[in-house]
Amino acid sequence: MLRTRVLTAAVMLAVVLAALFLLPRVGWIAFCALFLGVAAWEWGGLAGLASGARVAYAVALAILFVLPGLPEHAWANGLYAPAWVYYAGVLFWAIL
Secondary structure, three states: OHHHHHHHHHHHHHHHHHHHHHOOHHHHHHHHHHHHHHHHHHHHHHHOOOHHHHHHHHHHHHHHHHHHHOOOOOOOOOOOOOHHHHHHHHHHHHHO
16 A cells, blocks of 8 residues: 555655746646646545536636736736735635
8 A cells, every 4th residue: 555655755755846847837727737736626525515616616716726826918917927826715715
């Protein structure tokens, strides 16, 4: 069991490091969005969401992650570029 986990971690670390250093900026953002979507899908399963809600949740989080990083010369660039994503999350949880 431990051997399988260590091998999985080694493969995943190699994939993440290769993506980090070899992909262009947009490719890295897409890779992270895909990873976030898969994580959201898994979380939706743990939370007991229906499959349609899981898909919507995963896609929404991936889109919210991607949007601040895509425009090259937008107002979102800078030190606090993804801050509006956090504000949207706080607003969501405050309303919920």
